[in-house]
Every structure is written in C-alpha cells, then in structure tokens.
Amino acid sequence: MLHRIQDPLSGITQGHDPSFIQECIQTLRDKGFQIVTVDDIVAANLAGKPLKKAAAFTLDDGYLDQANAAKKLFSQETPATIFVITDFIDGTMWQLDSKLKYIFRHTQKKQITLPLHSKQITLQLRNPAERKLAERKAVAFVNQTDFQQGTHFVNTISQLADIEIPEQPPKSHKPMSWDDANELNKLGVKIGAHTRKHPILKHEEDQRAYDEIHNSIERINEKISSPSKIFCYPVGRDTDFSKRDGLLAKQAGCIGAVSALPGYYNAGESNNSSNFSINRFSMPDKKNDFLQIILFIENLKEKIRYKPK
Numbered sequence: 001m002l003h004r005i006q007d008p009l010s011g012i013t014q015g016h017d018p019s020f021i022q023e024c025i026q027t028l029r030d031k032g033f034q035i036v037t038v039d040d041i042v043a044a045n046l047a048g049k050p051l052k053k054a055a056a057f058t059l060d061d062g063y064l065d066q067a068n069a070a071k072k073l074f075s076q077e078t079p080a081t082i083f084v085i086t087d088f089i090d091g092t093m094w095q096l097d098s099k100l101k102y103i104f105r106h107t108q109k110k111q112i113t114l115p116l117h118s119k120q121i122t123l124q125l126r127n128p129a130e131r132k133l134a135e136r137k138a139v140a141f142v143n144q145t146d147f148q149q150g151t152h153f154v155n156t157i158s159q160l161a162d163i164e165i166p167e168q169p170p171k172s173h174k175p176m177s178w179d180d181a182n183e184l185n186k187l188g189v190k191i192g193a194h195t196r197k198h199p200i201l202k203h204e205e206d207q208r209a210y211d212e213i214h215n216s217i218e219r220i221n222e223k224i225s226s227p228s229k230i231f232c233y234p235v236g237r238d239t240d241f242s243k244r245d246g247l248l249a250k251q252a253g254c255i256g257a258v259s260a261l262p263g264y265y266n267a268g269e270s271n272n273s274s275n276f277s278i279n280r281f282s283m284p285d286k287k288n289d290f291l292q293i294i295l296f297i298e299n300l301k302e303k304i305r306y307k308p309k
C-alpha cells in the first residue's frame with residue numbers, strides 16, 4: 001500500500017521516492033515474485049487456484065502525484081490498483097484531513113481553543129512541531145466521527161484559526177482527473193472505489209454507507225471500462241469499517257475489499273468473509289523493511305525445511 005509520492009512539480013516533497021519503488025519492483029522480480037493486481041489474487045483464489053509468490057501494489061485516494069508516478073512506474077507487466085475517492089476526482093470536495101493540514105500550515109494564530117467532547121481543549125500553534133501535533137489531534141478526532149460532524153469540526157477550526165478553506169484544494173492536494181484514470185487504466189493500472197467522500201464508514205448510518213459505497217462504485221463503472229472489483233475502506237483500521245460495509249461492497253458487485261491492517265492475504269478461504277477484509281502492508285521506506293515483508297514467508301519455509309531433528 002502506497003501513500004503520497006514525491007513529486008517536486010506538484011510541490012510534494014514528502015512521500016515515497018519513485019526510484020525506491022522501482023528498486024523494490026526489481027527486487028520482487030529478482031526473488032521470483034509475480035506482480036499482479038488484487039483482483040487477480042482474489043479471482044484466482046475464488047477459482048480454487050490461489051496464486052503463489054504474488055505481490056500487488058495499491059495506491060489510495062487518487063492524488064495527482066500518484067497518477068504522475070503511476071504512469072512511469074506501472075504497466076501491463078507491472079500492474080497496480082489505484083482506489084479513488086470519486087467526489088474528489090469529480091472536483092466537488094477535498095479531504096477533511098488535507099483541509100486540517102492547510103489550516104494549521106497557514107494560520108497566524110498562536111493557539112486556538114475549541115469545544116471537544118463537552119469540554120474545551122486548547123491547541124498550541126507557536127511552532128511547526130506544535131502545529132503538527134495540533135493537526136494530528138484534529139485528524140484523530142475527525143477519524144472518530146461521521147462525515148457530517150467531521151465537516152462541522154473542520155469548519156469550526158477554520159473559523160477559530162481565521163483561515164478560509166478554498167473551494168478547490170491547493171496544488172499539493174490536487175486530485176487526478178478522470179482522463180488520468182482512463183489513461184492509467186489503459187496502461188495496466190486498475191481503478192477501484194474508495195467511497196465518494198472518504199468518511200469513516202463505521203460511523204455512518206446505513207443509508208449514508210450505502211450511498212458512499214454503491215454510488216462510488218457506480219461512478220467508477222460509468223467512467224472506467226473494466227474497473228477493479230475490489231473496494232477500499234477509508235483509513236481501513238479495524239475500527240473504521242464493519243461487516244455491513246463489506247456486504248454493501250459485495251452487493252455492488254465487488255469480489256473483495258482491502259483494509260489497512262498489516263498482513264498477508266489469507267489464501268484458500270475462498271467463499272468466506274476474509275476477502276472483504278484483505279490485509280495490506282504499508283510500503284516501507286527502507287529496503288530492509290521491504291525485504292523483511294517479502295522474505296518472511298520464504299524464511300519461514302526454510303526454517304521448517306532445515307529444522308534440526
């Protein structure tokens with residue numbers, strides 16, 4: 001699972017280094033892995049022929065830097081999947097956590113005090129470290145609530161911080177376009193749904209969860225030919241989605257859904273619910289950490305094979 005990717009042209013200086021990703025792709029090939037899509041992994045398992053030694057790359061949200069990097073890194077031979085927030089690509093919203101980042105980066109206030117959980121909390125904003133901490137606390141709050149309350153919270157902070165949130169995201173938080181998505185799709189990068197607005201599904205009522213899941217999948221079906229049949233839960237920790245959300249994705253035609261829980265794919269359990277809670281490892285930034293993930297199973301086999309009697 002990849003996050004943002006360094007892209008000096010879009011002003012993204014933090015994130016994965018594309019040359020490191022390239023190096024990891026080569027390492028996978030050298031070690032005999034096949035690089036496939038999550039769709040391939042699930043479909044093979046459903047057909048009773050689970051893939052061996054396979055790895056799949058995924059990118060979440062649909063930022064422009066991800067599209068720019070994916071066009072260079074991935075192809076039919078080295079596929080990947082990008083899970084996009086459909087309203088974000090449509091240009092009708094940008095993410096609440098990006099807005100918080102924007103506010104805390106631009107405010108001139110040295111502190112703000114806001115009501116939270118029936119008490120007042122003060123966020124200190126005197127230096128970059130304090131701003132970062134304030135942003136983290138605010139994002140954590142947004143991730144514990146539904147989208148409506150989260151939006152209200154972000155708007156309150158925006159007023160207190162005296163920062164007007166622009167209608168469209170700044171350059172560093174621009175989405176890719178549907179044209180980008182279609183171009184990527186032709187290159188071999190599958191496009192899958194990641195809701196309409198990126199709410200924490202577990203906190204949404206049934207009707208809202210239905211709208212977020214079904215309508216994002218429908219939008220992608222409208223825009224992209226043969227899209228991914230895998231859905232991606234926003235944030236994706238076990239506190240962020242429920243069985244209901246997996247069932248909604250299944251009803252909308254998906255064969256699986258990815259979480260952000262670290263771990264390998266549970267092959268062999270073809271018709272159970274585990275395809276709707278597929279684990280993913282975050283792409284590490286260090287080669288050793290990457291090797292540890294991809295060689296773990298190999299090493300385990302070796303140890304069993306050479307176990308002293």
Ligand SMILES: [Zn+2]
Nearest residue numbers: 060061234235
């Ligand atoms: Zn996301």
